[in-house]
Amino acid sequence: MSKPSDHTKSSPSQSAKVRAQKRGRWAEALTALVLRLSGHRILARNFKTQVGEIDVIAKRGSVLCFIEVKARADAAQAAAAIGARQRQRIQRAAELYLCQNPAFQTCDVRFDVALVTGPLHLTLVRDAWRPG
Numbered sequence: 001m002s003k004p005s006d007h008t009k010s011s012p013s014q015s016a017k018v019r020a021q022k023r024g025r026w027a028e029a030l031t032a033l034v035l036r037l038s039g040h041r042i043l044a045r046n047f048k049t050q051v052g053e054i055d056v057i058a059k060r061g062s063v064l065c066f067i068e069v070k071a072r073a074d075a076a077q078a079a080a081a082i083g084a085r086q087r088q089r090i091q092r093a094a095e096l097y098l099c100q101n102p103a104f105q106t107c108d109v110r111f112d113v114a115l116v117t118g119p120l121h122l123t124l125v126r127d128a129w130r131p132g
Contacts, residue, residue: 034114047097049092063110082113
């Protein structure tokens with residue numbers, strides 16, 4: 001039986017990155033589930049553009065929500081992970097989404113943050129910021 005070559009082994013930093021990506025995917029799936037259970041319709045997940053990315057786009061009634069999901073050890077770390085530049089990128093991506101989906105242009109727009117601090121612990125911060 002042959003040994004795997006050295007180039008197939010992952011470094012500690014790669015495995016940490018993979019774990020963080022898995023944690024992020026889990027947090028986004030949990031957020032989408034919680035939103036669906038609270039009456040939201042999930043319109044998109046991982047909406048990527050050249051100007052930015054939006055983790056979850058959901059609609060409930062006449063409110064269109066652009067949700068950034070952060071998974072960290074505690075809520076303070078998660079909230080601190082969303083800086084002004086990231087908010088601007090999300091806002092630009094939201095503008096592009098609205099241009100591509102004119103049916104939603106009459107909706108009220110809200111920017112929310114989902115703070116995931118455990119396997120099943122999610123805090124949804126509604127109207128976390130306003131464009132400006």
